[in-house]
Amino acid sequence: MVVQLRLPGLDIESELEELRLLVRSAGGEVGAELIGRRERPDVTTYIGKGKAEELRDLAAQANVDVAIVNHDLSPTQERNLEKIAGCRVLDRTGLILDIFAQRARSHEGKLQVELAQLEHLATRLVRGWTHLERQRGGIGLRGPGETQLEVDRRLIRDRVKHLTQRLDRVRAQRGSRRKARDKIPIPTVSLVGYTNAGKSTLFNRLTGAEVYAADQLFATLDPTMRRLTLPGNTEVVLADTVGFIRHLPHQLVEAFKSTLEEVAEADLLLHVVDGASAERREQIEQVQAVLAEIGAADIPQLTVFNKIDLTDEAPRLERDEHGHPARVWLSARRGDGIAVLSDALAEYFRRARRVQALELPPRAGRLRALLYEHLHVLRETVTGSGAWRLEIELTDPDLAWLRSLPDLDPAWLLSETPSVLARTGS
Secondary structure (H helix, E strand, O other): OEEEEEOOOOOHHHHHHHHHHHHHHOOOOOOOEEEEEOOOOEOOOEOOHHHHHHHHHHHHHHOOOEEEEOOOOOHHHHHHHHHHHOOEEEEHHHHHHHHHHHHOOOHHHHHHHHHHHHHHHHOOOOOOOHHHOOOOOOOOOOOOOOOHHHHHHHHHHHHHHHHHHHHHHHHHHHHHHHHHHHHOOOOEEEEEEEOOOOHHHHHHHHHOOOOOOOOOOOOOOOOEEEEEEEOOOEEEEEEEOOOEOOOOOHHHHHHOHHHHHHHHOOOEEEEEEEOOOOOHHHHHHHHHHHHHHOOOOOOOEEEEEEOHHHOOOOOEEEEOOOOOEEEEEOOOOOOOOHHHHHHHHHHHHHOOOEEEEEEEOHHHHHHHHHHHHHOEEEEEEEOOOOOEEEEEEEOHHHHHHHHHOOOOOHHHEEEEEEOHHHHHOO
């Protein structure tokens, strides 16, 4: 059974629809709904004593297993509701944690979810072991030095400390991998957006990967990265990340901070929006709020309005006041507009490029092969002395990487000019 309060300023229909989808994503079935109206939440039960008793009667009548309240409950409110209702009560954070626990596949993802669950559970321990709470005298009758509640709290603290240490090691490994990627100057593009906007479907369409994609919230939890070659032989690393949602629990943002660092370290964010959703404006605001929380608000964004197959719109590109790509309309499911997005991405990363000329002697064949592998060689000619004259399109990080190569003699670098796109301002 889902429970929703009609509080001032709350769009109850969109909140309820999202709650139903969360329940289905968790593998549940909505058997009953209870809606109440209050000016402010009740301190004791959140929904009020009268509604709590109505919840009890409806739960018994509908034979529900759990009542899910679409708000964050305090431990006291949750316990009081369970006592009155006679069934298990779960708040919004508990439901989302349950979905995350089902979706986690990687070692890091499972650690992150368990840490968030334990921190949530630590505030909800109850005195369920009263037979151990009293120390009694007599041989064989002395009780433990701690109550069971204290033992549970200590076990949780120890486990949280252990998980935090393991996650710190995983974060260090992720940082090492990121530094290794930075040695070869390939920009990173992170897919972000409201959950169920179609990020994973778009990721699969662009890269040919087989990331799990479904019409459910948080279908993808673990980040996936693939190298993508754009028109003009421009290479980027594309990252698919966990979707955002309104009222995303703070402990989840904290637990997944190492995963979300991939977003904060990106060169460009592809903000995927469900173009068919009536709530898309609010969803965009929610995504921007989470991006600000993880320190990614200032990263350049290209907005992608997905699902035009549901709105009968045509694929198109819209530019900003400077003539740069700003918004793309496409259908990831059908593939309409994918070429438009690929061209827009290629244009974005070629905009700040320049053309660098090099003249390599015949003995520099290994270096020539490396340049062809990692950079965009526009043209090559052979001089009368047998040297290779290359014209390479590159960015400032590309040039810095090129200058750092031990096999490169600085004398081989010739003149450089802005690229065609940079000169025209396209």
